[in-house]
Amino acid sequence: MSDLKSPANFHWHDRDPGPELFSHAVLEGLGRTDKAVPFRFLYDKTGSDLFEQICRQPEYYITRTELCLLEDKAAEIADIAGPSVRLVEFGSGESRKGRLLLEALEDPAAYIPVDISKAALGAAARQAALDYPGLPVHAVWADFRTGFRLPLPDQGRIAGFFPGSSIGNFTRPQARHFLAGWRDCLGEGGAMIVGVDLIKPVAELEAAYDDRAGVTAAFTLNLLRRINRELDGDFQLSAFRHEAHYNPSTFAIDIHLVSRCRQTVTVCGQAFDFDCGERIHVESSHKYDVEGFQALAEAAGFSPQAVWTDKNHRFSIHFLTVAEISPSPVDA
Numbered sequence: 001m002s003d004l005k006s007p008a009n010f011h012w013h014d015r016d017p018g019p020e021l022f023s024h025a026v027l028e029g030l031g032r033t034d035k036a037v038p039f040r041f042l043y044d045k046t047g048s049d050l051f052e053q054i055c056r057q058p059e060y061y062i063t064r065t066e067l068c069l070l071e072d073k074a075a076e077i078a079d080i081a082g083p084s085v086r087l088v089e090f091g092s093g094e095s096r097k098g099r100l101l102l103e104a105l106e107d108p109a110a111y112i113p114v115d116i117s118k119a120a121l122g123a124a125a126r127q128a129a130l131d132y133p134g135l136p137v138h139a140v141w142a143d144f145r146t147g148f149r150l151p152l153p154d155q156g157r158i159a160g161f162f163p164g165s166s167i168g169n170f171t172r173p174q175a176r177h178f179l180a181g182w183r184d185c186l187g188e189g190g191a192m193i194v195g196v197d198l199i200k201p202v203a204e205l206e207a208a209y210d211d212r213a214g215v216t217a218a219f220t221l222n223l224l225r226r227i228n229r230e231l232d233g234d235f236q237l238s239a240f241r242h243e244a245h246y247n248p249s250t251f252a253i254d255i256h257l258v259s260r261c262r263q264t265v266t267v268c269g270q271a272f273d274f275d276c277g278e279r280i281h282v283e284s285s286h287k288y289d290v291e292g293f294q295a296l297a298e299a300a301g302f303s304p305q306a307v308w309t310d311k312n313h314r315f316s317i318h319f320l321t322v323a324e325i326s327p328s329p330v331d332a
């Protein structure tokens with residue numbers, strides 16, 4: 001990725017999880033009684049483009065609410081963060097939100113966007129390097145769920161930034177594990193700024209994950225197209241439908257692909273039978289209340305410093321700092 005045309009302050013770090021993980025995850029996941037494919041595989045180039053379109057759907061309030069909140073509160077966030085921050089953005093995508101913070105921060109020392117989508121990351125990070133010529137930009141192509149070494153140039157407080165309620169795509173124990181893992185990497189004085197979607201009426205939540213234009217449905221069905229292309233699959237996309245329901249016992253929207261008929265599908269030469277109505281779990285999006293998320297952060301070894309919510313109480317942004325005492329052991 002680093003080539004002659006890249007600006008001098010742009011650096012590319014390849015922590016690619018590798019294609020073999022995709023085939024392994026799909027074959028293992030389709031072989032289970034409760035079929036499932038991990039959500040991270042939704043984000044190939046088409047999936048990432050579709051996700052950007054989801055963010056612009058009228059029903060999907062998350063992106064615009066968080067952006068407004070960030071625009072409103074960036075100065076306060078920057079004030080608490082202090083000068084010379086090295087900003088690590090997990091799931092940076094188009095870097096729109098990271099750039100809002102960069103604009104507000106006093107003399108940031110580095111911008112380290114991390115994303116699994118190579119194309120989106122390369123374009124956005126290179127543009128950030130061009131737009132902020134004095135700022136070292138270290139683009140990390142990686143799955144941020146798995147641990148990896150961060151390129152951390154120079155000195156300065158490290159602030160992780162995990163916007164978009166992507167933390168909601170983890171189960172609660174996974175979210176706690178994720179925070180606890182990065183806590184050690186952030187080190188003393190480190191901070192984490194996390195965007196978290198709030199619990200709200202079911203109709204509003206379900207509409208957000210099943211928009212009328214069918215973009216979210218296209219996003220989940222694209223997983224089958226990806227399997228067909230990369231793993232020699234023969235899924236008929238019209239034989240599956242997208243389904244998104246809120247589960248009040250886990251406070252999560254659960255997204256499935258549902259087989260419209262009894263059928264057999266082949267992937268990498270292996271056959272998988274589907275009953276009519278049988279589902280593949282592809283993603284869950286967990287919702288929190290403010291106190292519940294703060295308790296989870298504390299259990300992961302962080303101290304809540306500040307929290308901002310919009311006036312309709314749809315979304316929250318939490319500023320956490322590394323606590324002096326170690327987190328309690330993660331149980332799952």
Ligand code: AVI
Binds near residue numbers: 167284285
């Ligand atoms: C990326 N993540 C926060 C989105 C969400 O809201 O859980 C993914 C998504 N899936 C369908 N729509 C949005």
